[in-house]
Amino acid sequence: MAVISDELKHFLESGVSINIATRDAGLAPHGTRVRAVLVDADHEHVTAYVNKGSAPRLVADLDDNSRVALAFSRPTDHRSCQIKGVCVARRPARSSEKEAVLGQFGGFLGELEAVGIPRVMTAGWWRWPCVALRIRVTDLFHQTPGPGAGEKMG
């Protein structure tokens, strides 16, 4: 079990690039972009929102095993980290959650804009509805590129 600090929570929810990795029974990896992540009040779980269109393969993988990895990276400075965990529940995202998810994803598109990719170009990336995955965090790793990437946090 790993605990997410307040500072890390702020980073994870700040509107950065988030990708989720799963794998099937044959250890073939799969992945997709995550629209937003919210850290639970216990700081030991997160909820990741992925587009429903990319869910079938994800769901098949999670039905086989619950292992996931979440990679976070901020385009403007490449601060990056990775969460390893297990998916403990999944459900359709609620319409009441849409605003928060859209707001966070908009923050990420703003980051891309800051590095030269205008929003008009990424307009096709926003999709709703989403599937919400509740993930228990087992490990946290530094992943900022360069020497030391991959070291465990804390």
Next chain:
Amino acid sequence: MTIPLASLASCFQGLIPATLYTCSKDGVPNVALLSHVDYVDSNHVALSFQFFNKSRKNIAENPQALVRVYDPDTMQCYELELRYVRSETAGPLFESMALRIEAIASHSGLRGIFKLLAADIYEVISVAKAADEAGLHAPHLAGPLAPSRGTDALFTLRALQELSDRIHRAGDLETLLDSVLEALDSLFGFGHAMILLPDEATGRLVTIASHGYPENGVGSEVGLGEGIIGMVAEARKPIRIAGLLREMLYAHAVAERARGQGLCPEDRRIPLPGLASPESQLGIPLLAQGDLVAVLCVESRTPYRFHEEDKGYLEVLGNYLAIAIQNTQLRERSEEAEAEARGPSLPVPVAPPAAGGARSHEVTYYASEECILVDGEYLIRSLPAKILWKILREHEESGRTEFTNRELRLDKSLNLPDFKDNLESRLILLRRRLDQRCPDVRIVPAGRGRFVLEPKALLALTEKP
């Protein structure tokens, strides 16, 4: 494979970072951003291996991988299912990938730390559009990332014909360089371009002509291997960077980590010629018979401004331009000899500086550094500085104003090489630096192989060791 890999060429430009998904042998998935994905052939891609990390460890245990790449024209995401085949640490593919990474490293002052360890070759099992990250339709694109008009084959051919005509029409080196840079703007829309010549004496490149900059930048220098231009000269290969800001941010992130571990103690970034914050750069070596004649660099504040096709036709232009530069220099030398044989031309009247109330400048030559300062400000160095000092001294001693290229070539103190002395280009450089920094002293061409010194101010000459 449902989508031909070759049709994804634009996805391998490095503008949007790719994402690499792997899995360890005990079933733990991993995801990481990837610096470079390159097209190898219709069934293979190469991924950059820069650091020993979890992805690399996983691949050693389990060769299956998934990579997501983005088309910078449409932002459509594609998923490539991969199987690791081998790693290359030498050969053309490795060298091509390494050069691009070295160029970014050099631009960031990170040579030696930010480098390619291997090009990992993967077989592509399948290619599919990612449903969750759909792209825009390319025909509707009008934004700054839209393809350049240079991608139109017929247009490009006509533009190259026009450029070729201009090269043929140029009567001297100065006109040749200026007309090519102007044509790159008017025909291709490349608004920021410069040509740098190698200086054998200093081992550096010096800007001799530029277009589209607030200050013309003539005389600005870069060392071999420094920045993208310096890397082009050192490797004698073209380099195209699509999203320099993103690449720089990535390199800086590496630098921060490296500094934290004591591997990169200082910021070694050096000021380079050109735009302060270019997003796209394309450098082409101008080679003639294997010799580096010059480097042509075009740049833009727009990401992904230069496409692979742009690199292709600028290489063709570069080869042609290199020969044209050499031919122009040879022709000018030959015509100089003929002019010399005909005897001196008519004296060119030069107005003497008006006495009383005339402007004056202190011109100081530092002999050991072969460098001239005017009123304490740097003007020029190396061979152009020695030439200027020689003619200023002669003017001071004898009032002489007219000089010939030939006498400069014969002057042992200048130590010009017998062959390929690049004297014409050094005189252009000197003339332009004076226009820019000290317009009271002009050097005016006066027919083939001749020029006139026009001082419009009183000059106090001082030589220091």
